[in-house]
Amino acid sequence: MVSDGTYNEYVTVTNTGVSGNPIIFQAINADSVSMQGFFVFRKDFIEIRGFEITNTPSANHAIVLDSSQGSKVINNYIHNTTGTNPVTGAGIYLAGSHRVIIDSNTIMYTSASSIRFNTGSRLSNWVTISNNTMSYSGYLTGGASIMGGNGNYMLIENNDMSHAADFVFMFGDYNVVRNNKFHDVTALEFNNGPHIDGVQSYGRHILVEGNYMYNVAETGGNVHFALFADAFTTDNYHCVIRHNTVNGIDGGFLIIQGNFEDAKLYNNTVVKTNRNTGAFSTTIGFAQASDSSSTFNNLFHTAVGVGNELYFYHTVALPGAQVDYNLAWSSVCQTTCTGWNNGNIIPTGTDANGIYNVDPNFTVYTDDANFLNDDFNLNSSSVAINSGTSLTNVKVTDAGTGLILKVDDADFFQYGTTIVNADWIAIGNVLNIVQIDSIDYTSNTIILVNTVTRTANDKVWLFKNSSGEQVLYGTAPDIGAYEYGSVTGLTDVTKSETDFLLYPNPTSGIITLQLSKATQGELTIYNSIGSVIYQEFIKNETAKIDLGGQNSGIYFITFETNKGITTKKAVVFK
Numbered sequence: 001m002v003s004d005g006t007y008n009e010y011v012t013v014t015n016t017g018v019s020g021n022p023i024i025f026q027a028i029n030a031d032s033v034s035m036q037g038f039f040v041f042r043k044d045f046i047e048i049r050g051f052e053i054t055n056t057p058s059a060n061h062a063i064v065l066d067s068s069q070g071s072k073v074i075n076n077y078i079h080n081t082t083g084t085n086p087v088t089g090a091g092i093y094l095a096g097s098h099r100v101i102i103d104s105n106t107i108m109y110t111s112a113s114s115i116r117f118n119t120g121s122r123l124s125n126w127v128t129i130s131n132n133t134m135s136y137s138g139y140l141t142g143g144a145s146i147m148g149g150n151g152n153y154m155l156i157e158n159n160d161m162s163h164a165a166d167f168v169f170m171f172g173d174y175n176v177v178r179n180n181k182f183h184d185v186t187a188l189e190f191n192n193g194p195h196i197d198g199v200q201s202y203g204r205h206i207l208v209e210g211n212y213m214y215n216v217a218e219t220g221g222n223v224h225f226a227l228f229a230d231a232f233t234t235d236n237y238h239c240v241i242r243h244n245t246v247n248g249i250d251g252g253f254l255i256i257q258g259n260f261e262d263a264k265l266y267n268n269t270v271v272k273t274n275r276n277t278g279a280f281s282t283t284i285g286f287a288q289a290s291d292s293s294s295t296f297n298n299l300f301h302t303a304v305g306v307g308n309e310l311y312f313y314h315t316v317a318l319p320g321a322q323v324d325y326n327l328a329w330s331s332v333c334q335t336t337c338t339g340w341n342n343g344n345i346i347p348t349g350t351d352a353n354g355i356y357n358v359d360p361n362f363t364v365y366t367d368d369a370n371f372l373n374d375d376f377n378l379n380s381s382s383v384a385i386n387s388g389t390s391l392t393n394v395k396v397t398d399a400g401t402g403l404i405l406k407v408d409d410a411d412f413f414q415y416g417t418t419i420v421n422a423d424w425i426a427i428g429n430v431l432n433i434v435q436i437d438s439i440d441y442t443s444n445t446i447i448l449v450n451t452v453t454r455t456a457n458d459k460v461w462l463f464k465n466s467s468g469e470q471v472l473y474g475t476a477p478d479i480g481a482y483e484y485g486s487v488t489g490l491t492d493v494t495k496s497e498t499d500f501l502l503y504p505n506p507t508s509g510i511i512t513l514q515l516s517k518a519t520q521g522e523l524t525i526y527n528s529i530g531s532v533i534y535q536e537f538i539k540n541e542t543a544k545i546d547l548g549g550q551n552s553g554i555y556f557i558t559f560e561t562n563k564g565i566t567t568k569k570a571v572v573f574k
Contacts, residue, residue, distance in 0.1 A: 004032040011038050014044050017045030035060045044069040056081040061093035068097040078107045090116035092125040097151045104131045111140040117150040124151040137164040142198030155419045169200045174417045178209040187217040198225045206239040209416050214247040214371040227353040231258045237261040243481045252283045262411045267298040269481040270377050292320040295530045297388035299480030300328040325389040325478045327355040360384045377482045385484045388477030390459035401453045410444040425463035427454045433463045504573035509548030515541045521561035
C-alpha cells in the first residue's frame, strides 16, 4: 500500500508474483498518490491499482507490461504523458504479455495511444480491456488512435472512447469488440486530416457487436464505423458485424478493402451518416472484391451516399454476395432514393425483399445535435417489426436429430473462443433453441451443446448474442439493432433510465449534466476518497455544477431515481 503524496518516481518492478499470490501496488486512497509510472519486464502477476500517473518521462510509457503474464491494471488515472511522437508516451504499453486485464481506468491526454501494443511479432494474447474511459490520445502529436492492438483473443468491451484520430486499430484473430462507445470528435480537432474508424481490423474471425458510434466529424468525410482489410498481413477473412448503432458521422458505416472475404453484416441501425459528402461518404463500400459477403436486416435512416443511394456503393463484382431484407429511408431524396450506386455488377436478387422510402418509425428521432435524446427502438406500428430474414438454412442433407448441425453458411455465428458466450441459435422455429459449442467454418458444421431435431432447409436465426441476451422475439427478426418486444432488450449502450451526459468532461470549472430520460432525481458528487462534496435534487433536464473550487482529479457523479442509479466519472483538470 502506498501513502498519499506526490512521488517523482518511475518504478521498475523487480519481483514477480505467482497465480493466486500476486504482487499488488495499491494507493491507500485512489487518485491521491501521484507518480510517473511503472515498468514491468518479465515479471508476472503484477497488479497496479488506484494511482494517478502523470508527467511520465518523454522516452517512456506510463505503464509498460513487457513479457508479463496474468497482470492487472485497474482504476488508475493516467494523464499528460510527455512523449514527443506517436510511438512514446502511451498510457499503457503491452509487448508479449498475456492474460492481462485493463479495467476501469481513466486515460487521457497521452502523447501516443491510450493503450498501445507492440506492432511487431510480440503479440499479446487473451487481453481484456473493459470499462475504461479514454480520450485525447496524441494530444501533443497531431492525434493518435485510442487503442492499437496486436494480439489474438482480445476482448474490448464497455469502454468509452472520445476525442481521438482513431478508435480501435487492431491486428490479430478471434478478437471481440462489443458494447463500446466511440464519440465526439470535432472536424478541426486534429491537424493531420485523420482517417477515423471505430474499428479498423486486419485479422480473421472478428466479432463487432453492440457498439454505439456518434458525433464523429472529419473535414474530408473520411470516417467509418468499421474498416476491414486484407492488407499488411495476408489471407484475412470473416467478420461478424451486428447490433451496432451509428448516429451522426462524417462518412460511412463500413468499408471492405483488399479482398477481405466473408463479411457478415446484420441487424445494425445506421442513422445520419455521410454528413460531409467527401470522397469516402458512402454508407457501405467494397473497394475490392469480397467473396461471400452478406448484408441482411440492417436499417439505414438518412444515410445517403455520394450517388444519392440510400446505403450501398461498390466498384467491383462481389462473388457470392447476398444483400436483402434491409430497410432504407431518407428525407433527403424521399421517393427518388435508390439502394445501390455501383461501378460494376449488382448481385442477383439484390434487396428483392428490401423496404425503400418508408420511415421506420423510431420511438424518438430528433435530427439534432443532442444524440442522447434519440431512441432507436421501434414503435409498435413500425414496418421493420418481423420484416427481417433468417441468416442461413439447414443443409438439405442434414434432416434428423443430433449434436452435429450442417448449415449452408456458418459464418454468421461465433462460438465464444473462451472469451465470450457462444451464440444461441433457433432452428426451424423460435422455440427450438440451442447453444453452439464450436464451429468448423470450412465445412459449415456447427457442434451443439444439446441435441436438436431439424428438417432439411429449416431456417436458422440468431437467438442469443455473445452476452447471452435474447435478440429474437416474435415470428421473425426485426430490421435494425433494436428488437421490438424485448424483455431485457439489446445491450443499449446509448442510455438507461438514469443515464446522463456530462460536458465538458474534463472541465476546469462548470460542468453540465443533461438527463437522457428521467426528469428529476438525486444528484450526488463524491471525491476520490468517497467524501460527498455536493448534493442536489434535480427537477430539470439539465443542471450546471461548479467544480472550479475543487482540486484537479477524478470525481464520481451519481444520479438516482426510483428506476435505479447511474455513476460516471468527471475529471477536473486545471
